[in-house]
Amino acid sequence: MIDLDDMDRRILRTLTEDGTLSAGAVGRRLGLSQPAAWRRIRRLTEAGVITGRRVDLDLEKAGFGVTVFLGVKLATKGRVSLEDFERAVTAIPEVQAVHHVLGLYDYRLRVVARDISDFERVLRRRIMTLPGVGGVEANVLLSEERRPGPIG
Amino acid sequence: MSFLTVVIWMQSRGRAINALAEFAENALILQNSFFIFALLQIRMLDDTDRRILRHMIATPEATGSDLARRAGVSPAALSRRVDRLKADGVIRGVHAVIDWRALGYEVEVSLRVTLDKTVANAFDDFMEAAREVPEVAEIQTFLGRVDVRLSVLARDMAHYQQVYRERILTLPHIADIEALMQVAAIKSDTVLPL
Numbered sequence: 001m002i003d004l005d006d007m008d009r010r011i012l013r014t015l016t017e018d019g020t021l022s023a024g025a026v027g028r029r030l031g032l033s034q035p036a037a038w039r040r041i042r043r044l045t046e047a048g049v050i051t052g053r054r055v056d057l058d059l060e061k062a063g064f065g066v067t068v069f070l071g072v073k074l075a076t077k078g079r080v081s082l083e084d085f086e087r088a089v090t091a092i093p094e095v096q097a098v099h100h101v102l103g104l105y106d107y108r109l110r111v112v113a114r115d116i117s118d119f120e121r122v123l124r125r126r127i128m129t130l131p132g133v134g135g136v137e138a139n140v141l142l143s144e145e146r147r148p149g150p151i152g
Numbered sequence: 153m154s155f156l157t158v159v160i161w162m163q164s165r166g167r168a169i170n171a172l173a174e175f176a177e178n179a180l181i182l183q184n185s186f187f188i189f190a191l192l193q194i195r196m197l198d199d200t201d202r203r204i205l206r207h208m209i210a211t212p213e214a215t216g217s218d219l220a221r222r223a224g225v226s227p228a229a230l231s232r233r234v235d236r237l238k239a240d241g242v243i244r245g246v247h248a249v250i251d252w253r254a255l256g257y258e259v260e261v262s263l264r265v266t267l268d269k270t271v272a273n274a275f276d277d278f279m280e281a282a283r284e285v286p287e288v289a290e291i292q293t294f295l296g297r298v299d300v301r302l303s304v305l306a307r308d309m310a311h312y313q314q315v316y317r318e319r320i321l322t323l324p325h326i327a328d329i330e331a332l333m334q335v336a337a338i339k340s341d342t343v344l345p346l
Contacts, residue, residue, distance in 0.1 A: 015248035048254040053212035093345035098338040139296030
């Protein structure tokens with residue numbers, strides 16, 4: 001595990017706001033020289049803290065008016081292996097994220113669709129036909145914000 | 153001017169609008185900023201936009217020229233289209249991704265919160281207070297059985313227990329909480345069926 005000082009945290013905060021900034025630009029914002037900023041960013045990247053970049057799209061403007069979080073409970077644990085379910089569910093293009101969880105559900109899925117009727121199609125034809133699916137609970141996403149997290 | 157506006161409004165297909173927008177832009181007839189505004193409002197994504205977005209999402213580290221080659225457009229066309237997608241708010245930004253485990257945050261819990269809706273402003277009060285908790289990495293609101301979902305990061309179970317008791321259970325207007333502990337991320341939310 002890597003130890004961070006205040007400057008590292010500020011660098012991470014700056015890059016999570018704008019991941020396209022060069023080392024020089026990060027340095028100028030935080031009062032560091034370009035080589036010093038570059039060394040710190042390289043250290044954070046090599047330690048696996050910064051794993052890459054994420055393009056943030058306005059889903060509605062990109063044509064996906066509906067995002068739904070599904071809680072999925074498997075009906076036949078043991079008989080159908082988790083791997084079968086995972087392989088099938090990750091292959092569905094509308095499924096953006098799959099998390100294996102402990103608790104009320106076995107999996108948490110994030111599903112995008114063009115509209116509600118498109119979502120119904122995905123749910124009926126793709127999700128409900130997955131191997132081993134038992135109960136499904138759907139919650140339609142209304143708003144979402146990502147916070148800086150514990151580096152703040 | 154009004155003729156063009158009418159033509160654009162009548163053409164509901166994105167491609168036709170884009171072709172017109174491009175033509176109008178190149179011909180530099182768009183001196184009137186109101187007209188540009190009207191054009192932006194009705195513009196839709198065409199196949200080239202979608203292809204660019206697909207490649208951007210798949211390889212966010214790619215340089216401009218690399219991305220242009222992958223998407224099969226010239227670098228000039230790429231930067232023009234990306235600028236426009238940003239101006240239209242389709243692309244909101246590019247962010248660095250942090251692996252919290254590399255920073256010693258081993259525990260991620262999804263808290264599904266039901267709020268006491270008999271209280272006016274329950275949502276606003278709750279969200280405002282939740283934003284003050286540094287361990288809360290995501291806040292989502294829903295239509296359904298769950299009202300709000302918080303993604304909470306902690307170093308270990310002892311730390312989680314402490315955050316849960318001292319920072320989460322003290323948030324206002326909670327009627328019920330269910331916790332889902334994340335075991336593994338099988339697929340992460342970077343893909344889109346564009």
